[in-house]
Amino acid sequence: MTTEPSVELKVLDPRLHGWGLPRYQTEMAAAIDLHACIDAPLELHPGAAPVLVSSGIAVHMAAPGMAALVLPRSGLGHRKGLVLGNLVGLIDPDYTGPVLVSAWNRNAPGTAPIVLEPGERFAQMIFVPVLRPSFRVVEEFSLASARGAGGFGSTGSAQPGPDAAPRGTGAG
Secondary structure, three states: OOOOOOOEEEEOOHHHHHHHHOEEOOOOOOOEEEEOOOOOOOEEOOOOOOOOEEEEEEEEEEOOOOEEEEEEOOHHHHHHHHOOOOOOOOEOOOOOOEEEEEEEEEOOOOOOOOOEOOOOEEEEEEEEEEOOOOOOOOOOOOOOOOOOOOOOOOOOOOOOOOOOOOOOOOOO
C-alpha cells in the first residue's frame, strides 16, 4: 500500500465552492485544474504584458521533497494561445501565499484578444518530487563524459538527414 503525500489546500475565494474546488478531472490526470478567480471577463490582448490572475487557493506542502508546477492547459495554449508569462510557475513547498498565475496571450499583434471568464479553468498545477543534492566544489569533474562541454546544437541537427541512423531519445 502506497501512502499518498498530503497537501493542505486553503480556499481563498468562496466562489470555488460553486465552480468546483481544484481536483483531478479524470482518474489518471496528472494535474489539477485552476480556476480564474476574477470578477469580470478579462481580455488578454496579444503582445500585452502578462496579467497575474488569482487561482483562489493557497497550498502548503510542508515537504522539502515536493514542489508544485503551474502550467498552461494544453487546449487553451494550442487553440487560443493562452500560455504563462513565466512559462512555468514554481511553487516552493514552504510558500503558503495565494497561487497567482501569470496569464499571457502569445498570439501575434492584431489578432483578437483572449477572453478569460470568471471561474474558467485556465491553468493546471502538478505536484512533483524534488531532489536537493549537496554540492561539492571541485577543480575538475571526477569523471569525463562523451559530450563534455558541448552546448546548444553540439549533438547534431534536430532533423536527421535521409541517410541518418535512428537516434536514441536522450537530451540534446
